[in-house]
Amino acid sequence: MTDLQSRSSWWRGVIGAAILIAGCIASFSYIFGGGSWNTLSQLEAAQFSTIATTELFGTTSYQNTSPSSSLTSRLSKWRGLTSFEQPLSMLQGQLLPVAYQGTLSTSQQGSLFSSVQQFGQTNQRIVMGWIPYANPVQTIHLIQANAGLNVASPLWLSLKSSDGSVSSKIEPSVVQYAHQHHVQVWALVDNQFNAGLSHQVLSNPNARNNLVSNLVSLATKNHLDGLNIDFENMQSQDQQGFTDFIKSLHQALVGKHIVLSVDITPDIQFLQDSAAYFHAALAGYADYVVLMAYDEHWSTDQTPGPVADLPWVTTSIEDLLDTGVPADKLVLGVPFYARFWHVHQDGSVDSIAVPLSEVDSILKQHQATSSFNQQLGVAYARYSKPDGYEEVWFSTQETLNRELQLVQNDNLAGVSIWSLGLSDPTSWSSVIHGLTQMLS
Incomplete structure (x- = not known):
């Protein structure tokens, strides 16, 4: 010392x-x-x-x-x-830890450091939008309506059963349209938010290999530009299995020009990652790590609060940078929704998520005014109800500007929006304008 x-x-x-x-x-x-x-x-x-x-x-x-x-x-x-x-x-x-045991190729061993040399060689940031729709007409409309988008991630692939089989809703017409308009398609792959099913697959090497084989086959056959792995609600004991899955998927995709990205939830423990996501290893195998920086307070909470206030988002980013995710591999996930909380007279709480574009109209209906909390970086409003009261914390133009400034200050790879279905022209244009200013 x-x-x-x-x-x-x-x-x-x-x-x-x-x-x-x-x-x-x-x-x-x-x-x-x-x-x-x-x-x-x-x-x-x-x-x-x-x-x-x-x-x-x-x-x-x-x-x-x-x-x-x-x-x-x-x-x-x-x-x-x-x-x-x-x-x-x-x-x-x-x-x-043990996630790195075994023999890796020279290129894989150097992957954690390669971004240090590569950083700054390109000024192209990722502007991704998740699309939770299977309907091709809706998906194409959302890509068309959000000018400036360079990566679309439609929810097309899901873990189906314990043997590693996958259900697919890939729409070739969407892939074709996106490519014609210079937009990459990184199909979203989810685990149905099913902890039990995920454990059955991740703890079984044969099932994991089958899952990898199925995903690679679907991606190559349908000319996808990437896979966006969104496995949530996993058990901490599956950290090694999930890391091994991402490692195997990375190795299977080498040379196929298919981008591998992994979505992770915040795991804010100082210089630790003890939940299901081992940050440094995932960053070593994946091309990008997407931080889902939202649901700070979510539907089951009995204490109302913001979906994502700025101190919490900042801490979430810093945690990943401190635990081994290179800045130029880190994409910031930004919510385009808010949560209205109904606090009943008996103390019970329930909530509903609404698009940011609808917040103002709801407040007008209740003749409520909002104020901006400088410390939290979000706006707040509260109004009475017959059975208690309702309150909401929500992002404004100022919030979005500050989030984009975090991307700039920490030299992050870009942003991803949850979701394009919740986007409105004002919010989306502010994101594009902000990123354009950064790159100018």
Whole structure:
């Protein structure tokens, strides 16, 4: 710790970048020089631990911790958040655990670092929209109505049974239309939000391999540009199985020019990812990791709150960056909906999700006015009901601008909207305008 204190002036960005570059050079040297993957993992963890102890939180927090704060005070703050005293030991256990055991090709070993070299070579950001529709006419209409979209992700593929079979609703006419209009199609693949079914498949190597084979066959046969894996509501015990699934799918797609992206929910535990998503490994195998930064408060909550306030979104982004997801692989998922909460007189709570475009009309119906909460970065309104009251937190133009600024500040790969079916011309145009300004 004395050595770290003597380097307290190094924590700022220039030194952090130098450390990261040094780590990349050392890692590549080791990869091409031979040796065990376990030793490489230790080397990689050592580099990340240096960054962690000098940068602590990786990116500037939403609360704007003063850059002039001493390293000693920031380390004290860090220790207040975690019981870990040895960053290297912690990261060896958390950043690169057993998911990396086994023999990998040289290209796969270097995948975690390749984005460092590639970052900044292109100014094209991803503008993706999820489309929860099977009807080809509706899907084409949504692609057509949202000018500036460069990736469409329609819900076409679902895990069907425990043997790894897949149900498909792929529409060739949509793929053809999208390609004619320079829009890529990354078919959304879900697990029906079924934890039990997911466990049966992910814990069975034969079922996993069958699932991979089915997905690759469907993607190639239908000329898809990518697969967007959206497995949710999984058990923590399936972390290894899910990682192995993504690894196998990545290996099967190599050379086929099919993009692999993985959707993950926020798992905000400081420098840990103990739920079903092992961040660093997923980022190592997938081309993109899409953070579903919404449902901070969702339908079953008995405490009303925002769908996604800015401090929570910021912390979610920082958590992924701190646990091994490169910035240029991270896509920010943005909700185009709000949730109205009905708090009854007996204290019970229920809610309903509505498109952002409908919030104003609902407030007008109840003659309610809203105010913008600068700290949370969202607007708030409340009005009386015969049986209690209703309240809503919702995104505004200012919220969207701030979310896009996060993308810019952290050099993220782009944004994805849930969903195009909830989009309205004003909200969508603000996203496109904001991204255009960033790229100009």
